[in-house]
Amino acid sequence: MVHEDPGEPALLYVDLHLIHEVTTPQAFDGLRLSGRGVRRPDLTIATMDHNVPTTEGPIHDPLARAQLDALRANCAEFGVPLYATGSGREGIVHVIGPELGLTQPGMTIVCGDSHTSTHGAFGALAFGVGTSEVEHVLATQCLPRPRPKTMRILYTGDLPFGVTPKDVILGTIGKVGVDGGVGHVLEYAGEAIRALSMEGRMTICNMSIEAGARAGMVAPDETTFEYLENRPAAPRGADWERALERWRELSTDADAVFDREVEIDVAELEPQITWGTNPGMVAPVGGVVPDPADVADDDERAALERALSYMALEPGTQLVDIPLDRVFIGSCTNSRIEDLRAAAAVVAGRRVHPRVRAMVVPGSAGVKLQAEKEGLDHVFEQAGFEWRRAGCSMCIGMNPDVLGPGERCASTTNRNFEGRQGRGGRTHLVSPPMAAAAAIAGHFVDVREWAGVRA
Amino acid sequence: MGGGAGVKAFRALTATAAVLDRPDIDTDQMVPKQFLKRIERTGYGEFLFHDWKKDPAFELNRPEYAGARILLAGPNFGCGSSREHAAWALEDYGFEVIVAPSFGDIFFTNAVQIGLVPITLPAPELKRLIESVVGGGELTVDLEAQTIADSAGGVVSFEMDAFVRHCLLNGLDTIARTLQREAEIAAFEARFPSPVETTAL
Numbered sequence: 001m002v003h004e005d006p007g008e009p010a011l012l013y014v015d016l017h018l019i020h021e022v023t024t025p026q027a028f029d030g031l032r033l034s035g036r037g038v039r040r041p042d043l044t045i046a047t048m049d050h051n052v053p054t055t056e057g058p059i060h061d062p063l064a065r066a067q068l069d070a071l072r073a074n075c076a077e078f079g080v081p082l083y084a085t086g087s088g089r090e091g092i093v094h095v096i097g098p099e100l101g102l103t104q105p106g107m108t109i110v111c112g113d114s115h116t117s118t119h120g121a122f123g124a125l126a127f128g129v130g131t132s133e134v135e136h137v138l139a140t141q142c143l144p145r146p147r148p149k150t151m152r153i154l155y156t157g158d159l160p161f162g163v164t165p166k167d168v169i170l171g172t173i174g175k176v177g178v179d180g181g182v183g184h185v186l187e188y189a190g191e192a193i194r195a196l197s198m199e200g201r202m203t204i205c206n207m208s209i210e211a212g213a214r215a216g217m218v219a220p221d222e223t224t225f226e227y228l229e230n231r232p233a234a235p236r237g238a239d240w241e242r243a244l245e246r247w248r249e250l251s252t253d254a255d256a257v258f259d260r261e262v263e264i265d266v267a268e269l270e271p272q273i274t275w276g277t278n279p280g281m282v283a284p285v286g287g288v289v290p291d292p293a294d295v296a297d298d299d300e301r302a303a304l305e306r307a308l309s310y311m312a313l314e315p316g317t318q319l320v321d322i323p324l325d326r327v328f329i330g331s332c333t334n335s336r337i338e339d340l341r342a343a344a345a346v347v348a349g350r351r352v353h354p355r356v357r358a359m360v361v362p363g364s365a366g367v368k369l370q371a372e373k374e375g376l377d378h379v380f381e382q383a384g385f386e387w388r389r390a391g392c393s394m395c396i397g398m399n400p401d402v403l404g405p406g407e408r409c410a411s412t413t414n415r416n417f418e419g420r421q422g423r424g425g426r427t428h429l430v431s432p433p434m435a436a437a438a439a440i441a442g443h444f445v446d447v448r449e450w451a452g453v454r455a
Numbered sequence: 456m457g458g459g460a461g462v463k464a465f466r467a468l469t470a471t472a473a474v475l476d477r478p479d480i481d482t483d484q485m486v487p488k489q490f491l492k493r494i495e496r497t498g499y500g501e502f503l504f505h506d507w508k509k510d511p512a513f514e515l516n517r518p519e520y521a522g523a524r525i526l527l528a529g530p531n532f533g534c535g536s537s538r539e540h541a542a543w544a545l546e547d548y549g550f551e552v553i554v555a556p557s558f559g560d561i562f563f564t565n566a567v568q569i570g571l572v573p574i575t576l577p578a579p580e581l582k583r584l585i586e587s588v589v590g591g592g593e594l595t596v597d598l599e600a601q602t603i604a605d606s607a608g609g610v611v612s613f614e615m616d617a618f619v620r621h622c623l624l625n626g627l628d629t630i631a632r633t634l635q636r637e638a639e640i641a642a643f644e645a646r647f648p649s650p651v652e653t654t655a656l
Contacts, residue, residue: 002643003636008618011636013643016651023538025494036630045653051492063492070494081653102651114537114561130539130565140633142640146616178479179531182557212534214560233651243650278479278534299529303478398488417483417535419506 002142009144015107016043017137018093019080021071022050022398023112027135028074036139041079043141045102046071048085049092051398054361054388064399078138091364091390094118094332098202099366101231105220105247110137115332115414116215117208121201122228123220123250125185128209149259151184151213152252155192157267162448164342165200166334166412166431168192168264169207170272170282176262178280181213184260187252188218192266198227199338206333207414210279219251273319273444274416274429276307281416283319285434285446291315310418311426312406320444322428326409327358327439328421329385329432331395334412335363339432340371343412344379346436346447352384353442359386359401361393385439397421410438463570464626468551469595472588473523475514480528481535482562486544499540500547519591527585528555530578533562542566552596554603554613556581572598572623580611598624 004010017040024046031037038044048071051064059065068085075082083089089096094115097103103119109126110116112134119126129143137143153172173180186208193201201218208216218224225244228234235243270284281304283290289308292315295301308315313322329335329343340362352358360380362368368390371377377387394401395413403409403425412435413420416427430438437447490502507513514520526545532555533541542565545553553571556578566573574596576584587605588594595604598620604610622629633640 003639011633011639013640013647015649016653022491026496026539029494029496034630040649042652042654043649061492067492067494079654081656100656102653102656104650107650112537114535128537128561130537130542130561130568132539132565132568136630136633139630140640141644142633142636144629144633146618178534179557182531182560209535209561212531212559232656233653235650278481280479299476299478306477396488398492415481415483415535417481419487420483423487423506 009146011142012108012145014043014110014137014141014143016045016097016102016109017141018097018109018111018116019044019046019134020049020093020113021067023131024074024134025067025070027131027138028078030135031138038078038080038138039141041081044080044138046075046080046082047090047093047096049090050392050396052085052391053399054391054393054401056389061400088365091366092332092335092392094206095335095363095367098122098198099231099364101228101234104228104234104243105224105250110143114209115206117213118202118206118332120205120208120215120217121198122224123217123247125215125217127215148214149184150187151181151260151262152187152189152258154261154263155188155190155266156263157192157265159192159195159266160269162433163266163269163271164431164433165196165203167269167272168266169204170274170279170429171269172264173207173211173279174272174282175264176211178210178278179212181208181211184213186211186213186216188216189252193218194221197338198223199336202336203333207279210414220247271431271434271447273434275311275313275319276304277310277416277418279414279416279429281307282429285319285444287319289313289315289317289319320446323408323443324356324410324438325407326403327356327435328361328394328409328411328413329359329435330361330363330393331413332363332392333414334432335361335367337367337370339412340367340376341374343432343436344376346433346450347383347385347440348379350383350440352439355442356439358384358439359388359394361388361401362390364390383440394421410435410444462626462628465551465570465572465598465623467595467597467599468524469593470524470551471520471522472525472527472592472594473515473520474527474585474589476527476529476585478529479531479534482533482538482541482559483536485533485541486538491538491540496543497547499544500549503544503548522549524549525552525554525594525596526550527581527588528553530556532558534559537561537565539565539568542569542571546571554581554584567619567622568629570623570626572596574603574613574615576603576611576613583609584611
């Protein structure tokens with residue numbers, strides 16, 4: 001913290017600023033208009049992710065090409081390192097930060113993207129900002145921020161077989177609501193979180209914003225340190241030892257008081273499927289599409305009716321009976337190596353249903369390379385999946401990967417908003433194993449019931 | 456550019472109020488992704504609620520809301536994506552004030568950055584305001600007095616963080632404000648050298 005006056009937001013120092021093509025061109029224009037520079041290009045890193053095609057070859061969309069060219073020119077003008085497509089280090093901004101070891105415990109990290117909360121998995125304070133604040137950070141390396149409220153979500157019990165971190169966070173959002181975390185920073189705590197890998201923790205922190213919270217965090221521990229050791233930007237030698245000492249002090253005090261506390265028993269969780277048009281509209285795999293007639297509140301009932309109308313679903317339909325046209329495995333939520341391994345384990349030796357078009361988009365060039373080393377690309381391709389290049393792809397549909405009107409997709413992404421994956425497209429959010437199983441069956445299935453599947 | 460020079464100061468406004476009383480309106484609906492490829496800062500008003508506006512029954516298509524500069528909306532307005540384009544589009548369309556029971560955190564900050572006034576009002580009080588303008592009507596928003604008045608003489612007070620209000624009333628250039636702390640920023644950098652160096656990777 002650089003400065004704090006009573007009654008005013010604190011001035012925070014930003015240790016790492018991640019940027020991408022979509023939310024930065026106007027910020028760089030703003031710098032030029034005001035004659036300001038980039039204060040710390042050495043704490044800034046750029047990648048191309050949102051609108052890059054996931055197929056080989058040139059970019060046909062002139063607007064996308066112009067935006068990528070603008071990023072390239074801006075990075076060159078201001079000396080910001082850029083991992084462009086083809087560099088071997090490109091990928092979704094929230095996948096490459098951790099992968100390169102740039103994301104470290106105790107840091108303050110911002111990015112013009114709401115899923116910046118992902119980096120909270122390392123015990124960093126990480127949150128999304130708009131373009132004006134991107135400009136603010138470029139110019140000053142600081143950001144004024146009021147002190148947020150705090151909320152702890154304590155997870156007890158052991159995660160059952162076939163239930164993944166994605167199901168944990170979807171179940172959590174279903175419980176607290178899409179505005180449950182507004183104004184708060186979340187801490188995900190408890191033995192069930194401690195037992196998770198970094199990939200799993202990132203999946204959970206990633207969707208904090210879907211619960212309304214700008215940031216979500218997990219206290220760093222040995223799992224964190226093991227993940228970071230020897231990554232390109234991680235400290236080495238004596239610096240590593242000093243960093244460990246510092247990082248070990250970053251846990252929450254035992255007697256810490258939170259503004260709000262929620263407890264969730266993960267042993268009770270089932271695989272989750274969203275049926276509506278926001279991530280809080282979610283039910284366990286054994287459930288049914290809810291009936292608006294059961295809702296007493298007029299506003300809630302109207303919202304439910306609109307959601308079911310958009311999703312073309314009848315109340316009472318078993319979720320497993322919903323037929324699918326598309327399956328997408330990817331996004332900053334679920335495109336890391338563990339996600340791809342879990343999905344590949346489900347599809348190995350099986351075939352994608354003839355009606356379904358299924359696609360896997362690794363989160364980064366690094367993840368793609370690792371998956372190919374393990375032969376996962378062959379597993380997916382032999383099953384009938386398309387194996388693509390890294391990017392945000394059909395999570396946001398800014399590149400050519402989009403749903404057609406009326407198409408229904410099982411997706412490992414983070415938002416089932418109307419039109420999110422393509423105008424008129426219908427998105428159901430699920431875990432990677434659930435998406436993989438749905439691709440094979442052509443409809444949702446309870447992945448726990450598939451013999452021989454280690455989800 | 457929001458945050459930088461040229462943020463408009465806001466004191467008070469009497470204008471037509473439009474009602475969009477749906478919960479959890481996400482920024483994807485305000486500006487769908489295909490318009491985020493533009494590198495310009497202006498001209499997003501025509502894309503506001505692009506898909507919803509195709510429905511003739513959509514609230515903002517009603518003739519009585521033509522020229523509205525105040526928007527009364529449902530809870531958690533502006534949830535989801537951080538795209539500031541959503542705030543730019545609302546402003547470019549003509550809105551100067553948004554009143555809702557709650558806002559998405561990032562949207563709220565983005566709105567303040569560009570001088571679009573987000574007012575949080577408890578749902579019951581907002582419902583009464585909505586009833587006063589359904590079918591068309593004006594409201595007067597006074598940021599100095601922190602009140603909203605309807606044309607029948609009803610007045611409701613609202614709360615707002617003092618610093619946010621100060622920024623909106625004065626159209627503050629927050630970047631210039633931070634740059635005034637240059638000496639402190641430099642001292643911080645000297646004391647806490649950065650743990651990473653992106654240019655050395």
